[in-house]
Amino acid sequence: MSGGGAIAATSGGHSDAPLTAHALGRTYDGYVALGAFDLDVGAGELVALIGPNGAGKTTFLNLAAGLLDPTSGEVRIAGHVPGSLEARAELSYLPDSPVFYEDLSVAEHLEYVAALHGAEDPEARIDELISRLGLDGWEDALGSELSKGMKQKASIALALVRPFKVLLADEPLDGLDPPSRDTLFAMLAETKAAGAAIVVSTHRPDVIAAADRCVAIRDGRLAYDGKPDPKVLSEIFDRSELEGV
Amino acid sequence: MSGADQSAGTVLAAPDPVAAMKAMRSARRRRYVQRADVMEVLYRVYLGAIAALFVLAFLAGALHEVPADPSSVAGIRTDAPAIIGIAVAVIVLAGLRAGARGGPLAIEAAEVRYTLLAPVSRRTALRPAALSQLRTATLSGAIFGAVVGNFVFRRFPGSAVEWIGSLAAFGALVPAVVLGAALVASGRRLRIGVASAAGLVLIAWSALDLALGWNSSPTTMLGDLATLPLQHGASAWLAALGAALALAVLAAGLLGIGGLALEAAQRRAQLVAEMRFSASVQDLRTVILLRRQLASERPRRKPWIRIRGGSIWRRDWQSFLRWPVVRVVRVVLIAVAAGGIAVGGFDLTPVLFALVGPLLFIAALDLIEPLAQESDHPTRRLLLPRPGSELMRTHLTAPAVVMAVVLLGAAVAAAAIGENPGLALGVGGVVFLPLAVVLVCAAALSATNDPYEFVLNPQMANVVSLAPIVVALIAGFVPLFAAWKAEGSDSTRLGAALSTDFILIIFAMIGLGVLAWRFNKREREAM
Numbered sequence: 051m052s053g054g055g056a057i058a059a060t061s062g063g064h065s066d067a068p069l070t071a072h073a074l075g076r077t078y079d080g081y082v083a084l085g086a087f088d089l090d091v092g093a094g095e096l097v098a099l100i101g102p103n104g105a106g107k108t109t110f111l112n113l114a115a116g117l118l119d120p121t122s123g124e125v126r127i128a129g130h131v132p133g134s135l136e137a138r139a140e141l142s143y144l145p146d147s148p149v150f151y152e153d154l155s156v157a158e159h160l161e162y163v164a165a166l167h168g169a170e171d172p173e174a175r176i177d178e179l180i181s182r183l184g185l186d187g188w189e190d191a192l193g194s195e196l197s198k199g200m201k202q203k204a205s206i207a208l209a210l211v212r213p214f215k216v217l218l219a220d221e222p223l224d225g226l227d228p229p230s231r232d233t234l235f236a237m238l239a240e241t242k243a244a245g246a247a248i249v250v251s252t253h254r255p256d257v258i259a260a261a262d263r264c265v266a267i268r269d270g271r272l273a274y275d276g277k278p279d280p281k282v283l284s285e286i287f288d289r290s291e292l293e294g295v
Numbered sequence: 296m297s298g299a300d301q302s303a304g305t306v307l308a309a310p311d312p313v314a315a316m317k318a319m320r321s322a323r324r325r326r327y328v329q330r331a332d333v334m335e336v337l338y339r340v341y342l343g344a345i346a347a348l349f350v351l352a353f354l355a356g357a358l359h360e361v362p363a364d365p366s367s368v369a370g371i372r373t374d375a376p377a378i379i380g381i382a383v384a385v386i387v388l389a390g391l392r393a394g395a396r397g398g399p400l401a402i403e404a405a406e407v408r409y410t411l412l413a414p415v416s417r418r419t420a421l422r423p424a425a426l427s428q429l430r431t432a433t434l435s436g437a438i439f440g441a442v443v444g445n446f447v448f449r450r451f452p453g454s455a456v457e458w459i460g461s462l463a464a465f466g467a468l469v470p471a472v473v474l475g476a477a478l479v480a481s482g483r484r485l486r487i488g489v490a491s492a493a494g495l496v497l498i499a500w501s502a503l504d505l506a507l508g509w510n511s512s513p514t515t516m517l518g519d520l521a522t523l524p525l526q527h528g529a530s531a532w533l534a535a536l537g538a539a540l541a542l543a544v545l546a547a548g549l550l551g552i553g554g555l556a557l558e559a560a561q562r563r564a565q566l567v568a569e570m571r572f573s574a575s576v577q578d579l580r581t582v583i584l585l586r587r588q589l590a591s592e593r594p595r596r597k598p599w600i601r602i603r604g605g606s607i608w609r610r611d612w613q614s615f616l617r618w619p620v621v622r623v624v625r626v627v628l629i630a631v632a633a634g635g636i637a638v639g640g641f642d643l644t645p646v647l648f649a650l651v652g653p654l655l656f657i658a659a660l661d662l663i664e665p666l667a668q669e670s671d672h673p674t675r676r677l678l679l680p681r682p683g684s685e686l687m688r689t690h691l692t693a694p695a696v697v698m699a700v701v702l703l704g705a706a707v708a709a710a711a712i713g714e715n716p717g718l719a720l721g722v723g724g725v726v727f728l729p730l731a732v733v734l735v736c737a738a739a740l741s742a743t744n745d746p747y748e749f750v751l752n753p754q755m756a757n758v759v760s761l762a763p764i765v766v767a768l769i770a771g772f773v774p775l776f777a778a779w780k781a782e783g784s785d786s787t788r789l790g791a792a793l794s795t796d797f798i799l800i801i802f803a804m805i806g807l808g809v810l811a812w813r814f815n816k817r818e819r820e821a822m
Contacts, residue, residue, distance in 0.1 A: 161306045167414065
């Protein structure tokens, strides 16, 4: 784990970590969205990725998911280049904005994603996710018929319906009601217990508190990497920049 | 579990991810067909076919084309392949640049998010979309080529079958090679500079062919194919080589399609979805704005020349002086192409005159941008202490001046390309002013059209959307056709072209009147 100054490296490097990023950078016409970013996330580890708007959180997640190409450095998913067949099989991405096929129902989306990733016993898994996330009765609904919260729930179900070793979630609690948040926390705990590496981009103190580790980004640079310590975080961020810190 | 249609079960029963993808796509296609109003589609096809047959029959009767003289035939045999090659190379350049920005495929955002992030070969996942685009483009190109061939054979040596066949093949191969080049650029993730350089090399190569009388460039070889009934010996073989090279480019593009950058695909998916919606409601203005975003075509931060002042006239020039290089080049190319097509109309078939107006209309849409922005922001416009119709009229002056320059450029290009520069400059000289006003008015009508004004009357909405393009087509066609049709000396032809100014002036007056009525009406409604 790299970093200096205020950065507290509390979790040692995982050479065989499911998610590794070294000197990862991305620039847009000279603007540094992410610069020389280092991060290893081990199996069964939940990392809260925090930082003010525009800090580079989503850029990092998109780079790890293979949706963006880095301009420097590298990131690996279970040792594979993002976007490769192997990496796509191991990584599940829950984006901040749900996207659906306009002519497929929620259930059909789940069936399709489960089949694309060769999920075992998909029907039982789909039924379980629909039930736990409160999507009962909405299985045949199209994406355009869902409210913001229901869209988010469907998106969460799509991320969890398939097998993976790494889960990247961008603001996953946005739009969820309190019971659904509790359900998601429980699901993240189960996923973690099953050995997945999880990175959750968030502004929420409850997610930060539930995380094993907190990684803070500011202006595209690593600002903190360590235990979710409110004291330390409050020294790095203004109250206005980070909710509840 | 969903019971809708037949996708459930078949997808989950698929033995592997690729089979699941195919099962889902197949289910979606079935669903689309089930939901489509087949009778409505058939009715539209029927109407389109009847209209096309009527136009073709009318043109075939009206043209009375006479065989070209031997010197024209010889000139076309030697020069046309390279000229056509330059035109094809320009389109290939556009394809390469589109590919470097992630085109030409337009994939759904969900397809990027789910299918392209799944452990499925991206080449396999993307190939159907590419083949679908290829089918549509090659079929349209082949039909257009065959229609042109149907008129060309009446004037030149060679049978109808030879001309229709060679021009249909040419018409099919041009979109194939453009699509292939775009796919190569996107699959190999070429930088925009490299893609542009490759296209410019092709243009320069065909220009060199034209200057030296060679047939060495791959796009010149496609020009040999377009004029195959006139070619013999080595040129005929070069036409075959050109076709083979075009297919090779297409094959290379299809093989490398999996290299598409998802970043570009995502961005494109969003914009293309919006463009399709805008096109479905005939909102041409939004389509243009989205296309500019798709092409990353932004105004220059620093103008070419800085002018100060607050008049509308200056504001319009400030807009033109911030045009990016690509827009300047596009308008110049449109002028050259319009001139070249006009020459082609005189030398090959006057059917080509029908392309001149719509092509110049595209340039006019760029020129009308300042007025279009006033229309985009009605509140700002209403706050100005001037009547809307007066504001509109003042905004038309600068675009009309630039459009006139573009038309003179087209005339100069026609003079340089054709064998009768005097006639080209003469026709340009007698029609450029009224034609510029008509084209600018047509573009203004299109850019300020409210697509929802006739939302309850779709037929009326279609008429209002299509009218400016049809007017541009007629305005471009009539003077050229009159000059072509007139028998006798160049002065007779110029007189015939001059006589059509009357029609253009009527068009311009109607356009100005409708625009004034539209702006006044909106102003009244806002009060």
